[in-house]
Amino acid sequence: MRHRMVNSMKAARLHRIGAEFSLDRIRVPAISARDVLVQVGAAGICHSDLNYRNGVAPVAKLPITLGHEIAGTVAETGRSVKGIGEGDRVLVHYVVSCGKCVFCRANQENYCLRYQMMGKDIDGGFAEYVRVPASSIVELPKSIPFEQAAILGCAVPTAFHALRRARTKPGDTVVIFGVGGLGIHAVQLAARIFKAKTVIAADLVNHKLREAKRVGAEETVNASAQNVPKAVHRITDAKLADVVLDFVGSNQTIDQATDCVGKGGRLALVGIGAKTMQISPYKTIIGKEMEIIGVNDHLKTELIELVDIVRAGKLDLSRSVTHKVSLDDINMGFRILENAEDVLRVVATT
Numbered sequence: 001m002r003h004r005m006v007n008s009m010k011a012a013r014l015h016r017i018g019a020e021f022s023l024d025r026i027r028v029p030a031i032s033a034r035d036v037l038v039q040v041g042a043a044g045i046c047h048s049d050l051n052y053r054n055g056v057a058p059v060a061k062l063p064i065t066l067g068h069e070i071a072g073t074v075a076e077t078g079r080s081v082k083g084i085g086e087g088d089r090v091l092v093h094y095v096v097s098c099g100k101c102v103f104c105r106a107n108q109e110n111y112c113l114r115y116q117m118m119g120k121d122i123d124g125g126f127a128e129y130v131r132v133p134a135s136s137i138v139e140l141p142k143s144i145p146f147e148q149a150a151i152l153g154c155a156v157p158t159a160f161h162a163l164r165r166a167r168t169k170p171g172d173t174v175v176i177f178g179v180g181g182l183g184i185h186a187v188q189l190a191a192r193i194f195k196a197k198t199v200i201a202a203d204l205v206n207h208k209l210r211e212a213k214r215v216g217a218e219e220t221v222n223a224s225a226q227n228v229p230k231a232v233h234r235i236t237d238a239k240l241a242d243v244v245l246d247f248v249g250s251n252q253t254i255d256q257a258t259d260c261v262g263k264g265g266r267l268a269l270v271g272i273g274a275k276t277m278q279i280s281p282y283k284t285i286i287g288k289e290m291e292i293i294g295v296n297d298h299l300k301t302e303l304i305e306l307v308d309i310v311r312a313g314k315l316d317l318s319r320s321v322t323h324k325v326s327l328d329d330i331n332m333g334f335r336i337l338e339n340a341e342d343v344l345r346v347v348a349t350t
Contacts (some may be wrong), residue, residue, distance in 0.1 A: 044069030191216025249273030
């Protein structure tokens, strides 16, 4: 169904790596038969967006509209789209997949052979409107505000996927490095949904550690004042951890995280680092029979599952969004994410 209200829109565009965003007026994207046009209600500013802006991870083109955590309202649907109507509240799955390759047919669309990511490879949600494949649309109940729904696009499901990839099970000891926008949700998910016995959170900022304690961490370690592996050794009576998640991505945290993994344990790497990592095979993989697991994105099925979990009150996102800015102030939002000690998640609203 076509119901184009406007022809142009505001979009925060990255024209040069390392530069601030430019607030441009561009054409509202035209949609194909299988697309949906979403009027953006809120778009989260993820730490990955900092990496894309700064060139740590490459974008596919310039200029580009970043923003992969997107929630809003359907403004228009393509003629072949079924089951989605104008005015529907929706959450966007940022993985754009072909739906036909061997991985897509196995419900592993994050491995798609023609994978594209909204806000990195194609234009994303730092705009008034965004074009989305209908296959990437998830229904959003009225009980979940757009600001909370936006972070359901990445900050929550990527942590959920990481815990699943690491095969977290009830009774496990879980150590989480970095309790910012993703790590804070990993703490809550590990404690409440995966039923870990002990969750240990490590960070440099006391405010974040206090929040981690509030949402389910049994123990916290300030890495600026304590040796994290020694603290984990003490807390676990030398057994160390069954699962360690690294949401930072620096060589220092990866080294410390490796030392926190117990025999037969799993280390899941989520944070994007700029430098090549080095490990000692005997000390890590061979000596402990540990596994190092990569985590990239998440699945649409996990998004749908998490919407149900939040709707049922099993996961609390009410304090996850610590800062809100308007689209016009997107650069301020990035500065907050870079510099504010009390930041968990920043969301831009249109």
